[in-house]
Amino acid sequence: MKILLLGGTADARVFTKRAYEKGLFNTNDHSLIYSVAGLVRQPDVPCEVISGGFTQFGGLKAYIRSEGIGAVLDMT
Known part of the structure; x- marks a missing residue:
């Protein structure tokens, strides 16, 4: 599942x-995509990062559908 x-x-x-570190996302079963609003900020995380919001993908709803996202964690 993509999260x-x-x-x-x-x-x-x-x-x-x-x-x-605990291996929760190091598998083929689960992957994590980290989103950050600012264009300049690139967080030091061990996964794919989307920077600058979802307008470039047609909006958040369109991104979730096109990427097959199964869950969203809001940690803003």
Whole structure:
């Protein structure tokens, strides 16, 4: 399952790093995509990062549908 994490906070970065350390997203079964609103900020996380919002994909709803996102974690 693909999981979209709406991040941008220290808690979100810590969660992401710890989840990878525990092997929660290191499998073919689960993947994590970390989203941060700012274009300039590139968080140091061990997964795919989307920066600058979802307008470039036609909006959040369109992105969730096109990528087959199964869950959204709001950690903003």
